Amino acid sequence: MNGENALTMLAEGDLLVREDEVVAAISRIAAEITAELKDANPVLICCMNGGLAFAGQLLTKLVFPLQIDYVHATRYGHEINGVTLDWKVRPQLDLKDRTVVLLDDILDEGVTLAAIAEYCRHVGAAKVMMAVLVEKLHLRKVAPGMKADFTGIEVGDRFLFGYGLDYKGYWRNAPGIYALKGH
16 A cells, blocks of 8 residues: 555545544544543543544543543554554553543444553553544444444444544544445
């Protein structure tokens, strides 16, 4: 993949969710999180790199006391299939007895989010919740019935990119959510 191929991919991709719809979904999630956690003094953890665009826009809409941290754990790198979890950075804040909200771009099969959630529980988090911009609707979740606590947009089972989601490291910056042509 190179920049020229990436331009073709965007031009040929199917726009599934416009930028204004994404912004509205983030505002709705912010209202839901505020209603549920405004008195909880939570730790919000951005799951890098995918969760960056979502977290950045969400955080300024959460006007109550909270702390921010991040993790970087991946199964993919710049590939489209992943196997083992590679921890690059673990949370730095003390999570003991805290409510933790993991912020990520997508809940697909949930393997990475489930492993990060389990780590947070292992180090003492009282409660671990998940907020995702996109949730794919399919039956391949790591745990049957797995759902995020806060979900912005639900989509079908296609290969997505844009608004934090990438294809081989490209188009996390696309202003909307696209599906790869033919996938």
